[in-house]
Amino acid sequence: MIETDIVVIGSGAAGLTAAITARKLGLEALVVEKTALFGGTTAYSGGAPWIPCNHVMKQIGLDDSREAAERYLRGVLGEAYRPDLVGPYLDNAPRMLQFLERNSQVCFKPFPLPDYESSLPGAAKCRSLLTPEFDGRLLGQRLAELRQPLPQLMLFGSMQIEGADIHPMRHALKTWAGFRHTVKVMRRFVLDRLRHGRGTRLVNGNALAARLFHSAIEAGVALWKNTPALELIVENGAVRGVVVQHDGRRVTVKARRGVLLATGGFGANDKMRAKYVPSPEHHYSLQPEGNVGDGIRLGLAAGAVHDPKHAGDCIWTPVSVLRKPDGSIVKYPHIFIDRAMPGCIVVDPQGRRFVNEGASYQTFVNTMHERGLTEVHLIANRDFLRKYGLGLARPSPFSERALVEAGYLIEAATLTELALRIGVEARQLEATVRRFDEGAARGEDPEFGKGADAHSRFRGDQTHAPNPSVAPIGEGPYYAVALHPGDLSTVGGLETNGSAQVLGTDGQPIPGLYASGLDMNSIMRGRYPGGGSSIGPAMTFGYIAARHMAQHTAKAGQHELEATT
Numbered sequence: 361m362i363e364t365d366i367v368v369i370g371s372g373a374a375g376l377t378a379a380i381t382a383r384k385l386g387l388e389a390l391v392v393e394k395t396a397l398f399g400g401t402t403a404y405s406g407g408a409p410w411i412p413c414n415h416v417m418k419q420i421g422l423d424d425s426r427e428a429a430e431r432y433l434r435g436v437l438g439e440a441y442r443p444d445l446v447g448p449y450l451d452n453a454p455r456m457l458q459f460l461e462r463n464s465q466v467c468f469k470p471f472p473l474p475d476y477e478s479s480l481p482g483a484a485k486c487r488s489l490l491t492p493e494f495d496g497r498l499l500g501q502r503l504a505e506l507r508q509p510l511p512q513l514m515l516f517g518s519m520q521i522e523g524a525d526i527h528p529m530r531h532a533l534k535t536w537a538g539f540r541h542t543v544k545v546m547r548r549f550v551l552d553r554l555r556h557g558r559g560t561r562l563v564n565g566n567a568l569a570a571r572l573f574h575s576a577i578e579a580g581v582a583l584w585k586n587t588p589a590l591e592l593i594v595e596n597g598a599v600r601g602v603v604v605q606h607d608g609r610r611v612t613v614k615a616r617r618g619v620l621l622a623t624g625g626f627g628a629n630d631k632m633r634a635k636y637v638p639s640p641e642h643h644y645s646l647q648p649e650g651n652v653g654d655g656i657r658l659g660l661a662a663g664a665v666h667d668p669k670h671a672g673d674c675i676w677t678p679v680s681v682l683r684k685p686d687g688s689i690v691k692y693p694h695i696f697i698d699r700a701m702p703g704c705i706v707v708d709p710q711g712r713r714f715v716n717e718g719a720s721y722q723t724f725v726n727t728m729h730e731r732g733l734t735e736v737h738l739i740a741n742r743d744f745l746r747k748y749g750l751g752l753a754r755p756s757p758f759s760e761r762a763l764v765e766a767g768y769l770i771e772a773a774t775l776t777e778l779a780l781r782i783g784v785e786a787r788q789l790e791a792t793v794r795r796f797d798e799g800a801a802r803g804e805d806p807e808f809g810k811g812a813d814a815h816s817r818f819r820g821d822q823t824h825a826p827n828p829s830v831a832p833i834g835e836g837p838y839y840a841v842a843l844h845p846g847d848l849s850t851v852g853g854l855e856t857n858g859s860a861q862v863l864g865t866d867g868q869p870i871p872g873l874y875a876s877g878l879d880m881n882s883i884m885r886g887r888y889p890g891g892g893s894s895i896g897p898a899m900t901f902g903y904i905a906a907r908h909m910a911q912h913t914a915k916a917g918q919h920e921l922e923a924t925t
């Protein structure tokens with residue numbers, strides 16, 4: 361048996377933020393990670409937290425207020441708004457950010473993305489932030505212990521690309537700035553490959569996970585990989601520690617101050633998806649293999665509550681699927697790249713459009729669910745494909761041939777032929793494209809308003825006028841990719857209070873047990889106010905949990921607690 365102050369189960373944004381905070385407040389912290397790699401879904405992600413009233417937006421002359429953020433969240437959440445959960449979030453999210461900036465390598469840069477429900481009162485820009493790139497070489501040998509991004513979202517196997525790379529790389533042969541940027545990124549990658557066997561320029565969520573991981577190492581957090589938490593130790597209704605599998609043995613770890621569940625939800629658990637998620641047989645999750653609901657299971661065994669009304673809530677995304685000859689599949693999340701660009705539409709099995717293609721991933725898939733759609737098609741012509749790419753098919757100079765041959769990309773010379781291939785009525789598809797093209801020629805989408813709202817406009821091609829998100833589909837040849845509902849992660853975790861304490865069936869906190877990230881029922885209750893609405897709360901409630909545990913220990917430096925409130 362060993363003893364420590366806090367045990368954190370899971371090494372994503374929620375768990376590592378808590379562990380770093382705890383160490384900085386004078387506590388001993390042990391993080392146990394089930395897989396061989398640290399970082400969880402966070403390492404796959406865009407690495408954007410949604411933080412109202414953040415100080416970072418001031419760098420680009422923007423401002424925010426707690427009142428505006430509260431008004432906005434009341435509008436987005438409606439009856440699901442819980443002041444006892446949203447209040448602590450709004451109070452602590454900006455503090456968490458400043459605390460990490462002062463005490464770790466975690467920092468953020470401004471990103472003027474509009475909130476997703478940009479027409480609601482209180483909506484703002486730049487509550488979503490981005491993680492600056494991180495030099496993976498700083499992790500030395502330990503870089504190999506960090507989960508890499510999804511391979512399908514990288515180039516050449518291990519070259520990471522962030523949003524800011526996309527425009528210059530598309531213009532590499534057209535503008536001097538594009539050429540210079542592309543050469544710089546490629547040169548670094550080639551040298552990295554020669555010296556380290558892989559890219560070491562880490563961006564997006566991989567940079568966030570790396571910054572958290574590096575900071576945790578520097579702060580003296582004990583980090584055990586290949587160590588699944590097996591069961592909680594419960595004595596007289598209070599959680600006193602965890603039994604873990606470590607080095608092939610069952611090890612009992614006593615936690616003097618508490619245990620944090622941060623195991624990242626259950627996206628990789630087929631049975632739980634079948635139980636909770638709509639149309640599970642057509643649903644694809646992007647979560648890593650270890651995220652199978654262990655935190656929820658452990659919490660339930662200790663008397664926690666998993667609200668069936670929210671258990672199936674997810675961050676949705678449309679997903680396309682490549683089926684390989686060996687039977688394996690590659691899933692591509694169409695988060696916004698491609699479908700928000702000008703010159704494409706998405707049609708239902710009748711050949712009709714049904715949504716603003718540039719809508720947030722949450723709205724897009726919610727609309728699919730409302731209409732019972734499990735397969736729709738993203739359609740564009742060859743010029744679009746060459747310029748922007750379509751899912752796994754990269755823009756020029758990459759070739760699409762292998763994906764056409766694999767049946768992932770459906771190619772046709774005419775719309776009639778395309779309709780036949782994707783199984784929709786040809787006359788209806790032609791009429792849909794004709795109608796769309798008429799408006800698009802003026803830069804308008806009278807039917808669904810693509811590019812009329814701040815979000816889809818922002819996600820479009822800013823070099824395209826008059827509407828960055830709308831252009832006619834134009835002449836063939838045409839291409840289609842099938843899209844299905846999927847998730848970037850589940851968000852329906854255990855019920856907690858505003859201090860991240862897990863609640864029992866009597867509505868009272870279970871002493872010693874905390875949850876954050878996807879193991880905590882999302883304070884957004886299945887809604888998605890802006891980019892980063894998962895990582896923002898995950899980090900904030902990790903911070904809140906650690907502080908709550910620290911406030912009950914004589915070892916915590918009181919001056920530090922005060923300095924950060």
Ligand SMILES: Cc1cc2nc3c(=O)[nH]c(=O)nc-3n(C[C@H](O)[C@H](O)[C@H](O)COP(=O)(O)OP(=O)(O)OC[C@H]3O[C@@H](n4cnc5c(N)ncnc54)[C@H](O)[C@@H]3O)c2cc1C
Nearest residue numbers: 370372374394400401402406589624650877878892894895
């Ligand atoms: C492609 C993609 C892009 C995304 N972009 C964004 C974005 O920009 N902003 C945003 O807010 N959200 C985004 N998301 C969602 C976001 O990544 C997750 O919701 C968030 O990172 C979850 O953090 P977490 O700490 O709760 O869990 P995770 O990061 O998943 O970490 C959980 C860890 O716990 C481990 N674990 C599981 N069971 C056990 C056990 N029994 N014992 C020990 N360890 C265990 C897992 O192996 C895993 O490493 C994205 C997701 C994807 C897939």
